[in-house]
Amino acid sequence: MTKTLVQAGQFRGATSQPLRNVLIYAPTIIWVNQGHKKLWWHDEPRHYTQEDWLVVPANHHLTFVNEPSHVAFYSRTLTFLVPPPDEWLEASRHVNANQEPRLTVTPQLAFCFDLLFGMNDKALAIETQQQFLMGFYAELKQLGALHLLFPDKEGALRERLASYLSLNPGEPHSVESVASHFSMSPATLKRKLSAEATSFRQILTQIRMGYALSLMQKSGNQLNVALACGYQSEVRFAHRFKDTFGLTPKEYVRTL
Numbered sequence: 057m058t059k060t061l062v063q064a065g066q067f068r069g070a071t072s073q074p075l076r077n078v079l080i081y082a083p084t085i086i087w088v089n090q091g092h093k094k095l096w097w098h099d100e101p102r103h104y105t106q107e108d109w110l111v112v113p114a115n116h117h118l119t120f121v122n123e124p125s126h127v128a129f130y131s132r133t134l135t136f137l138v139p140p141p142d143e144w145l146e147a148s149r150h151v152n153a154n155q156e157p158r159l160t161v162t163p164q165l166a167f168c169f170d171l172l173f174g175m176n177d178k179a180l181a182i183e184t185q186q187q188f189l190m191g192f193y194a195e196l197k198q199l200g201a202l203h204l205l206f207p208d209k210e211g212a213l214r215e216r217l218a219s220y221l222s223l224n225p226g227e228p229h230s231v232e233s234v235a236s237h238f239s240m241s242p243a244t245l246k247r248k249l250s251a252e253a254t255s256f257r258q259i260l261t262q263i264r265m266g267y268a269l270s271l272m273q274k275s276g277n278q279l280n281v282a283l284a285c286g287y288q289s290e291v292r293f294a295h296r297f298k299d300t301f302g303l304t305p306k307e308y309v310r311t312l
Contacts, residue, residue: 061138061185063222064176065270069129073122073311076302078269079262080118081218083205084135086110087161087169091129095120097156109159111204114215134172136205137219138186140193145202159201168192213238213245214252218259225267226286231256265300268293269308276309 063082069091086093086109093104096119104110112118122129139145159165172192175185196202220237221229234256235245249255264285271281282293297305 059182060176061136061182061189062172062176063133063135063137064173065133065135067122067129067131067133067269067273069122069124069311071124071311073129073308074120074303075122075269076119077300078118078120079218079266080112080114080116081215081222081259081263081266082114082135082137083139084112084133085159085169085205086112086131086133088129088131090127090131091122091124093120093122093129093131102156102158104158106161108161109165111157111159111201113157113205113207115212115218132169132173134169136189138189139206140190140197140202144193144197145206155204157204159199159204162199164195165199168195212252213248214254214259217249217256218263221260221263222267225264226284228286229260261296262300265297268297268305269301272305272309273312276312278305278309281305 086104087106088104088110089106091105093110095102095104095110122131161169168191171188175188180188193202196205217234217238220234231242231245235242238245240248245256249259264287268281268285271284275281278294279290282288282290285293287293287296294305297303297308301308
């Protein structure tokens, strides 16, 4: 399987979709193409339409409502698994971290977004993907907006762990096998994650729940989604989903 540097996603909704605690595990751009997204950012509501992007750095939890207009809600996402060169980021590191995660869409940015979104399923060589991705980063750099996606120079362990788990969310990941991948003992992995106020199980659950959202966009079969996310019990999956997002899988499917 060809490695992917950028993950593309799309989400639809025929009725209002209220969701809380949605983990953005890696830097992500969300582009609402139809309807609007009402986001709570530092306890203040923000509205996003097709005119601007929601630009979210890694390790953020979002609470929002996807609202259709005269047509169904539709948004597309790009999640970036490889950062830009460090020297491209230096000029933006002084920017206030509380700045609203918004970027006005220009024709140039729209072209680059569509290009990256379209290449996701083309099985392109890594070198080809890198060229397209660096071109997109260059446009963001020219606008002084790279800091919105990459405010920190080095990602925390929780971010690297989340990105790794997202490649195969439904696999039976164990703390032992994952710790080995990161060249550390299980005890060290647990200790470092605890210092970042999280745990292996919490991150794995959040990644699987995010994966469930994308799967349910394509299939309303709750058992199949549960199995694909690594849960043998449909009931346990439903409880995890409700605890995470504030609505049941069946309630979510009814919004599609």
